[in-house]
Amino acid sequence: MAVDTQKLIIGVDVGGTNTDAVLLNPAKSGSEAVISSYKATTGADVTTGIEEAIRVLLKDANVQPSQVASLMIGTTHLINAVVERDASRLSKVAVLRLTSQGYLKYTPPFIDFPTDLKNIMNGYQGTLSGGVQIDGTLIAPVNEEEVLREAEAIKERGLRSVAVLGVYSPMDKKFAQEEHVRRVLQKALGEEVDIVCSKEIAGVGVLARENATILNASIMRFAKRTIRGFKRAMRGLQLTCPLYLTSSSGQLLSADEAARFPIQIFSSGPTNSIRGAAFLSSKRDSNESRFVVDIGGTTSDVGVLLPNGFPRLAGSVAEIGGVKVNFALPQVESIGLGGGSMIHVSKDNNSNTTKITIGPESVGQALRQKALCFGGDVLTSTDIMVAAGKAEMSGTDVKVPTVDEATIAAARLKMKRMLEDHIDRMKTSPEPCQILLVGGGAFLCPSELEGVASIEVPAFANVANAVGAAVAEIGAASEAVVDMVDREKALEDVKANVIDQAVARGAREGYVRIIEEEVAGLPYMEGKFKVAVKVAGPVDYERFLDGTPSGSEAIDAALGKDEDDEVYIEKKQWEVTDAVDSKPVIDVDHVNYRPDIDSERIWNVSETDAYYLSIGCYILGCAGGGTPYGPYLQARQMLREGGKIRIVDVDDLPDDMLAVPVAAMGSPVLAIERLGGSMILDAVKDLQEHMKTSFAAVLTAEIGGANGLSPMMLSSSRALNNFTLDADLMGRAFPAFQMSSLYIGANGDINHLLPAVISSGEGTTMTISKAKDSNAVDQLLRSAVMTMGFGAGIAARPAGKKELKEYGCLRSVSLAWRLGRAVCQARARGAITTVHDDLIREFGGPQAARKVFEGKITGIEQRLYGGRSQGTLVIEKLKDHEKENEEVGSGSSGALSDEEGPEKLWIPFVNENLVVEATYPSGEKRTLATVPDLIMVLDLLTGEAVGVPEYRYGLKVFVMVAAAHPLWTSTEHALAIAGPRAFGYDIDFKPCGTYTGVKSVIDEFGPARKE
CATH class of the missing domain: 3.40.50 (Rossmann fold)
Incomplete structure (x- = not known):
């Protein structure tokens, strides 16, 4: 049934400076749907701007409040508080x-x-x-x-x-x-x-979850005040329709939900601007991605509009105001540049130059009182553009401020560079992009930008956020963990349940559609599946116009009566500090950075080195080993407190040295939840006591994942105070104790790796001195680890210099560092699209590594291999409307072209990726790679590794393979330990390339070795 033109909807965007409102006819599309629009100044009490804007809308269209079917409000108010560091709202x-x-x-x-x-x-x-x-x-x-x-x-x-x-x-x-x-x-x-x-x-993800919880708690009181302000505005306007707030996903939240979980609306402003821009654009059917630049009064937000009309989602890691969180958000970058941004000017008398600082402070809603062009005494971005003749302000009280030409030129250049840098950070390739420019502060953007091919300003661009709010829908989501035999019925039950939820929340019955569906096996939980469904549907205006539910009553029930219900006048209080920022790497020139190698050829690890290693170790984890981010933060904290981590080359140590192999064992999910503890240290101490000796160095058993960094903390000046070796025993990550390169030279005797001590970190340790075979050790360790909470630390028999030179994977720490540096350099150049070329170079060139696929994760299946269940990642080729440029899927550095490449990939995994199986358009199936070669899944938007815990539907990725260390591929004995048959695959190993070795970081940047 078509919606009657008298059944209208109002969308409102409450920004830090302006409150925009639109009255829409939902039966029409594009700019034709806009009946009227208005831009009011955001009042210090929030209510004033909303009341003014909606009252003008209704008057201009001759519409009665009773004809309004629904009020949707989006706001940047909350995220602005975080971006501006406003202590009065936090x-x-x-x-x-x-x-x-x-x-x-x-x-x-x-x-x-x-x-x-x-x-x-x-x-x-x-x-x-x-x-x-x-x-x-x-x-x-x-x-x-x-x-x-x-x-x-x-x-x-x-x-x-x-x-x-x-x-x-x-x-x-x-x-x-x-x-x-x-x-x-x-x-x-x-x-x-x-x-x-x-x-x-x-x-799951303890630090990111804690971060999100802190942000939510900090903003709650302000969020409640804000929503009570919306309620007052509705009462003043005699609106009885429902009130919804738009979430970061572009869907709608009830007032109660928004008050309890305000973090969900943090990015609603940018999301609404992207969806509003898509709705208003004259090129709604464009098959190319476009950047949406929304310049408001306080911030400039940049997002990417995909050809399907939805925002590009952030990768496996998202940030809010510089804080990492672990739930899906649109990929949007915000900076403190808007029409109300304060401009600070300083003169350098020596060089006779003008230095300009813009924001992040903003006069916000006080623009017309504080800006120079309105008679105030604060120099703002708007003043610069008015003085330059590039902006016209309405009102009889406007005057052209007196600003010297040098300041105008310096400020405009600063704004231009801020926007260019901002856009570059969002790019995945250096190619010029197309811009949709919206927002009330769009006049700050020059007509041309470096790296931008075209700029479109659509009709009603200044109220795009409000349009995006108006066209939002009602959604719902649900998931359940079920047994394998019940998964099909469970999926249908979850679908029915989540559709009912959406209808109960106000979606139109019969019009709710499924927008995401997932049935995925759960790693490390045999026979269990996660069933997840998301739906969305249009608002049921008919039901609301009949008077059920009453918007005002619903809000009162959700928020209750509050002592602060009177008008609240905001007075901003900014936090200014000269302290070092907590971002991973600050002001580092990744192209010219040099690590600190002293005269004794000792590599003294810096924060930058640790950051590179965290990225590279996760790549080498082949999806396993757990994320090194937690260990990286621990290392950074220790370094900032004056601790030291020292890495040495095996050749530089005495012949009688002993290095102890260590690792954390268990589920990689532990690395994002159970951080720290003493389980590895306890294992080493017990092993030293058992063997009546001490160890000169620590050797990570596997360079891949969190285990690549954890031993460095163990060898630091705060623990054992010895050295970390530039080597490991896998050259990647593997899931089993016997998959050690030392075992290759042991002639099948597992006792060569013993004794080994396993510790819970909670007071329980176990020493294995002798075993009949590797299976006995593996089963014993797995049972012990499960008993110890699915995670434990292990220290095994120490190895000497001679043995390590023959059977160690040398310079694997250097390789991890180089891979991490390559990702950072690609990001600095704005060339993440071709980061695979940089990684291939670090692996040794096209003969050693290649990119085999690019696509989107569409599911995680559970399959039986060798009599046991394993998870299988499913990746499908991107559809045309999902591609972000014409080069997506094209071949370079060994990658396959669209015509000859596969359509779909299956990657079975245990803790790590094991096999790459591909299906081609002709129906042919091929095995592209198997263990022990490295199979890596990387985030298409960041170039960083995606591990098993981050596998999720919709994530865009590319797949690389690289040749394993020759210790693993040169003999049948080695392949029996870690080749495809060791994991239950009746497949002959075929190398994906030729291992070419790794150049030592110590050799490249340090002095020559003394003979």
């Missing part, structure tokens, strides 16, 4: 962690926050007993006396926002520890204190 947060056994000890809360944001939000940090294992079993129970003591500490500090985080809390179905703590705290602190449980905010 509350200090008490962070309470439920963790025992030393987990998270070296990764304190706020560890990867920008320093200025940490200064605003860090109110208190406390630790409580608690936490669960990956399977939901107990690490330690909650101690209510501890909770009450922490409540007193919070009360003494006058804090009213609390974030509660438990190790593996998303898996905590039985004990509900976070909820238990919240109940005790709420009773002790009172209902006026906001307490947020991390499991309600995000999934």
Whole structure:
């Protein structure tokens, strides 16, 4: 049934400076749907601008409030508070962690926050007993006396926002520890204190989940004030329709949902601008991606509009205001450049030059009171453009400000470069891009930008955000973990349930469509599947026009009566600091960076080195080994506190040296949740005691994944205070103890790798001195690891210099460093699209490595191989409308072209990727690569590795293969240990290339070796 033209909808965007509103006829499309639009100044109390804008809309269109079917509001208000570091809108947060056994000890809360944001939000940090294992079993129970003591500490500090985080809390179905703590705290602190449980905010990934929870808790009080302001505006306008807020996904949230989970609307402004630009563009059917640049009063946001009309999603890692979080967001970069941005001018008398700093502070909604062109005393970006004759402001009180020509020129050049740099950071190739320019501050953008082919300003561009809000839909999502035999029925049940949820939330019955569906095996949980469904549908205006539900009543029920219900006048308070930012690498010239190799040929690891190694180790993990990000943060923290990590070449150590191989064992998911602890250190200490000796160096058993970095912390000046060797025993990551290069030379005797000590880090250790065969050791270790909470540390028999030179994978640390540096250099050049060429070069050239596929993850299947179940990643070729440039899928450096390349890939994995199976358009199937060669899946947007825990539907990736170290491929014995048949595949190994060796970082950047 077509929607009657009298059934209209209002979309509103509440920005930091302006409030935009549009009245739309939902029966039409494009600019023809816009009946009227208006731009008002955002009032200091939020309400004023909304009331003014909507009142003008209704008056101009001669529409009664009763004819409005729905009010959709999007706002950048919340994200602006984070970007601007506005302490008046961000509350200090008490962070309470439920963790025992030393987990998270070296990764304190706020560890990867920008320093200025940490200064605003860090109110208190406390630790409580608690936490669960990956399977939901107990690490330690909650101690209510501890909770009450922490409540007193919070009360003494006058804090009213609390974030509660438990190790593996998303898996905590039985004990509900976070909820238990919240109940005790709420009773002790009172209902006026906001307490947020991390499991309600995000999934597994302890630091990113904690970050998101802190942001949510910090903004809650301001979010509630903001929504109460929306409620007041509706009452003043006599609107009884429902109120929705748009989320970062472009879907709608109820007022209650938005008040409890404001972080979900943080990126709604940029999302709405992208969708609004798509709706308004004259090239709605364009088959090319375009960049959307939305310049408001406070920020400039850049996103990418895909040919399907939706935003490009962020990769496996997303950021909000410089803080890493672990839920899907549109890939949008925000900077503090808008019409209200403050401009600071300083003169260098020596060089007679003008230095300009723009933002991130903004006069925001006070533009017409504070800007020079309106009679104020603050120089803003708008003043510069008015003085330059590039912007016209409405009103009789406008005057051209007096600004000297040097300042105008310097400021305009600064704005131009800020936008160019901003756009470059979003590019995946250096090719010129097309721009859709929207927003009330669009006049700040010059007519030409470096690296930009064309700029389109669509009709109603200045209210694109409001249009995007108006065309948002109602969605719902649901997932369940089910047994293998029940998965088909479970999928249908979840579909029916989630559709009912969407209808109950206001979607039109019969018009709800499934937008995402996934049935995926769960790694490391035999026989279990995750079933997930997302849906969306148009708002049921008919139901709301009948008076059910009443928007005002619904909001009152959600928010209740509050003592702050009167008009709230905002007074911004910016945090300014000269402290070092907490971003991974600050002001590093990746092209010319040189590591610190001293006169003794000792590599003294820096923060930059650690960052490169974290990226490279994950690439070498072949999707396994767990993310090194947590160990990297621990290393960075230790380095900043004055600790040292030293790496040496095997050739530079005495002949009688002993290096102990170490690793963490278990599920790679542990590396993103159970950080820290003493399990590897305890294992080494027990091994030293058992063997009555000490070790000169530490050797990582596997360079791939978190194990590539963890041993460096062990060898640091804060632990064993010895050296890390530039070598490992795998050249990648493998899932089994016997898959060690030392075992290749052992003539099948597993005792050559023993003794080995395994430790839980919780006081339990086990020493294996002798075994009948490798299977016995493997089974014993796996059983012990499961008993120890699916993760433990291991230290094995130390190796001498002679043995390592013969059977070690030498200079693998150098290779990890080079791979990480290559990714950083590609990003610095804005050339991530061709990062595979850089990685191929570091692996040794096209004879050693190649790119085999580019596509989108479409699922994770569970298959049987060799009698056991394994996960299988499914990647499909990108459809034309999903490609972001014509080169996607084209061949270079060994990559296959669209015509000859496969259509679909299957990559079975255990902890690591094992095989690449491809299907071609002709129907032919081929095996492109197998273990022990390296099979790597990398994020198409960042160039970084995607591990098993990050595999998710819709992620765009490319697949590379590289030749394994020749120790693994030169003999049948070695292939029997780690070739395809070792994993249950009856496939003959065929090398994907020829290993060419690795150039030592110490040899390249350090002095020559003394003979």
